[in-house]
Amino acid sequence: MTQETLLQTLRAEFGAAVTGPDPAAPRRLLLDVERARLPEIARRLIALGARYQVGVGSDDRARGLGFGLIHLFAFDKSGFTTAIRTSAPAETPEFPSITPDIPVAGWTEREYRDLLGFRFPGHPKPKKLILADDWPDGIYPLRKEVPYNLVPPAAEDVAYQLDEAPPGTTMVPVGPFHSSLHEPAHFAVYVDGETIKGCDYRGFMTHRGIEKLCQTQVSYNEIPFVAERICGICGSVHATAYAQSVEEAAGLAVPRRAEFIRVLMLELERIHSHLLWLGVAGHLIGFDTVFMHAWRVREPVMWLSERITGNRKTYGMVVLGGVRRDISPETAEDIRSVLKKVEAEVLGLKAAILKDSLIHKRTKGVGHMPKAEAERWSLVGPVARARSIDIDARRDHPYAAYNELSFDVPTADSCDVWGTVLVRLLEVFESVKIMRQVLDKMPAGPILAAPQEALPAFRHGLSMVEAPRGESVHYVITGEENRPERWRVRAPTYTNLQGVPRMLLDNQFADFPIIVGSIDPCYSCTDRAVVVERGTGRERVWDRAELTTLSRAGGK
Amino acid sequence: MRFIMPLINVLAFLLLAPLFEGLLRRLTARVQSRQGPPLVQPYYDLLKLLGKENLNSAGTWPFRLAPLLAFASILVVVAVIPFGFRAGALAGRMDGILVVYLLTLGGVAVLMGALAGRNTFGLIGASREMVTMIMIEPVLAMTIILGAVKLKTLTLVAAMPFASGAGYGVSTVLMLAVYLLALQAFAGRQPFDIAEAEIELLEGPMIEYSGPNLALFKLSAMLKRMFYAWLFVSAFLPFLRTGIYPLDMLLQLAAMAVVFAVIGLVGATNPRLRIDQAVRYYAVLIVWALVAIGLAVKGW
Incomplete structure (x- = not known):
């Protein structure tokens, strides 16, 4: 075709x-x-x-x-x-x-x-x-x-009408706040005993109106930083996706080196996200040791991000026409050494997880959704690839520098949570591979295109970026006031969450957290603490060494 | 002396249970590459809870009674057991069946509180707790019955069959293995912390409790865990007996610390099972426990 x-x-x-x-x-x-x-x-x-x-x-x-x-x-x-x-x-x-x-x-x-x-x-x-x-x-x-800033008066006694419970079931409210959900969302889970027979979802409780804001208040070049704040985990994905869609609409050429640096940040983000998710998945099946170790392994990635961009998260790297910071030879060496360390540690994690029979018990056959159903619900990302749907925007619709890089797209055919675990683990190694190639192949040159006066209006641009949890789609229609006429963001969770009720069907309630968790809904984290002394109001920032000593045996 | 022994038991258990809990937490932290809380953190936690408000969300008396009942029943168990291989004044008047009964009563109190609290998560937790109780109490009962079969008596001394020279037989070794495999379930730790399942049930039966009531439940759980460690030490490690009462107590406590270390290590290296998976596991344990009893009856 x-x-x-x-x-x-x-x-x-x-x-x-x-x-x-x-x-x-x-x-x-x-x-x-x-x-x-x-x-x-x-x-x-x-x-x-x-x-x-x-x-x-x-x-x-x-x-x-x-x-x-x-x-x-x-x-x-x-x-x-x-x-x-x-x-x-x-x-x-x-x-x-x-x-x-x-x-x-x-x-x-x-x-x-x-x-x-x-x-x-x-x-x-x-x-x-x-x-x-x-x-x-x-x-x-x-x-x-x-x-954009309209605040209609609040009203009392209005509540969302949840779906009728199927006959013979009782409703367990998971949310709006629940320890297995890391942000507000409300699942009404209909159970017969402990078997899930249905589910209604009411979410969007923290809808921030970012699209409206960016279509009326800010300008093209400011939006990447707003876009980055859509998600606390895959911020770079949204910034890149936005920038690429405007670049496509306006026909802006991006220097090749900048495209390689974008790939570098996207893959770094993927490694951090996969390890974060792996930890959370462990926590959701009551296995906190996996949680702690996955996050320990992830930590060097966060410090690397800080060395490259100045921030652990929300890098602020991407702007229209390129990126803001270059990769120096010293940073490249830093990246190589962190990659080596992370690769070795994840190999260890993988071996431990593959051998753990109880993890198999808690994930195999759980959240089962056959391939045909998964296609019907348009699942994306690792959740789809775990159901043998071989799609990956990096390979199928190459953007940035991916057409020059070689990598595999791991898939699994178990159609369950176990497949998702496997796919995400294997993807870490692919990301490491990609980042090494980026460092080897990155051409010299500028990292930012020359600024343009005005972008043409009412052009359409579409960009797909493979986020760690699946494909993010951004659609831009350029506007006349130095900002988009229309900017549409579709994060992968938007699609995958719609398939969750189907995944939950006929599973045990105990598996609810890991099934919802398997699509990786997001939350952000702040790891560094500022201690304010009461009375004097003096502030002291704990540095890495002190925090490590405080939190870990041996202080290594 | 025999008359102050129950008092010694109660004091020792009440004072040390949080310490063992601290050990468990510290060990878990080390496995997870964390520093972990101070050993005495569980004391602070209990003190903190005791200073907080008791919320009675259900507004019913069973809800208020439940934590007291749970605490009282485990205290009686602790008071009557022959801690330090020495039977106190109460031990002679009580038998193994009573101990099983009192431990079950503690479980029933948890159920009662959860049912009275009428919280959806609490109710699911209660049903899981009930299933766990039905499936795991037989193993406890049969450990005591094994002693009874060996010594032809149901008194509490029978709970430590080899102390009286019954010796290790095939049946004892088998029961020891079964007991070890049931240990995590007795202790309510991973992979069998199913009733409280923090992630999906938000502590299950405990969800509506706060303040001193919650502290009582927590302390009861710690005492219960310590009792199960003691039962193991006393039933299966008779060689620890020297005949000197204080030394016996210290040796038993040291061995119990080792049991807690095992609980901590297994707990930290396993995910939580689902209740249906756990039930299948318990069923196998019950069968093997029955086999052990059968062997004991045959004199093996």
Whole structure:
């Protein structure tokens, strides 16, 4: 399947209902489709082997175009993406729902029901997704006339109506605060005895309105730093994904050295994230020793990040057109030595985990979801690869410098949590491999492109970055006021979380934490403490050596 | 002397149980490459809890009674046991069945508190606790029955069969193995800390408790753990007996510290099992314990 054959197929089958393509970057197909035939065309794309990514809704009334909705599909094997765009008149923002065919589109449609006031006839679960329970009806915050800082008055006695419990089950509330969730989220788990029979999810309790903020208040070059704060673990992923989508939309060329440095930071982030997750996974099955050791092994990675960027996390490296800091020869040596150490330690961890029969017992067959189901729910990242879905944006849709680097994409066929553990462990070694190649192959040269006066408006740019927990998608439509007209972020959890109720089905309640944990929902951590003396108010910052001595036997 | 022995037992257990707990925590920390809390941290924890407010969220008397009952039942057990291989004044009047009964009563108190608390997590924890009790108490009972079969008496002295020269037989060695395999479950540590399962059940049956009530439950659990360590030492390590009472006590305590070290090491190197997996494991233990009794009846 190539872009041309796809285009021919669609034209032959749908005739005038499909128009375009609009000019777009290579490997991107942007088509306009007739609104009424949206479900048919989406269904056809899936049948042709596409994977649904996300939808992008926009308020284009100022340009006389009504409301817009773009659904994104990826053809992973053929290495290109297809966007189908449709619009609705300003008075009747109504789009036929594609959720009955593509369940993972459910959240996209509910999101735009909340934020833009769209209606989706045929949606199986038209409930609130993002807005707070007491947010008044009729105010759609992503519409242009709504100010970004609007604070409607709070209301009492409004509560989200959870789904009806299936007959014969009782509801166990996991959340909004629960020790197995590291941020607020509410799962209503319906159990029969200890067997999970269903689950309803109410999340988005810390929705910060970053898209709205960046579309109205800040400028192109400031957004990478906001984007980085979307996630405390894969910040670099979001900053890079944003930058790449704007660069693609505006046709900005990035110096090659900067692309290599971006890869370096992304892979460093992956190693840290995988080790962090491995520790958390151990904790979730009650195995704190794995937790402590995985985080001990991870620590040199954090100090390395600080040496390269000045920060353990939230590196602030990426800007439009390049990166902010270069890698000096001394830093390169530092990186090599840390990689060597981490590689050896993770080998030890891997051997211990592979041999531990109780870990097998707690993870094998747990959260089982067959490949076909996983494809239906468009799972991404290690969770998908553990179900023998061989996708990886780094290889399938190469960005930055990945086309010059060789690496394997580990997969597993056990379709359960164990597979996820395995895939993530093996990926650490691939990341080490990639980082070594980056250090060897990185060309000399500038790290930042020359600044441009103004970026062209209303161009579309799409970027996929393989985050540690799966593919992150950013979509940008450039704007006129030195900031995007529309910026859509889809983190991997957005997709994977929708598949969680299916993964939980018929498992034991005791496995709830590790199943939800297996998709790696995120939380950030601050490891350094500032001690303030009461009375004098004097501050003292503990340094690494002191903290290590305090916390660890031998002080090594 | 015989009349102050129960008092000595109670004092020794009450004073030392938190220390053994501290040992457990320290050891776990070392395995995890941490410094760990000071050995006396559990004393501080208990003191802190004692100074806090008792919340009675359920507002019912069984909820208030439960921690007292749990604490009282384990205290009686401690008072009557022949600690230091020496039977106190109470030991002669009580038998092994009573000890099993009192330990079960402690478990029932935990259930009662959880049920009275009416918290969803507490209820799930209670059902797990109940299953664990049903499956693991038989091993305890059969350890005592083994002594009874060997010595043809149910008195508490029988809980330490070899002290009276019964010697190691096939049945004793088998029971020793079964007891060791059940030790983590007795102690309520990984892989069998299933009822409290901090991650999914948020301490399960304890979830509604706070302050002094929680302290009582915690202290009862520590005492219980210490009792199980003592039972092992006293039933299976008779050679520690010198005949000098204070020395015997010290030797037993030292051996108990070793048992705690084992509990700590196993706990730190295992994940938590699911209740269905644990039940299958317990079932096998019960079968082997029965085999040991059968062998003892045959005189092996």
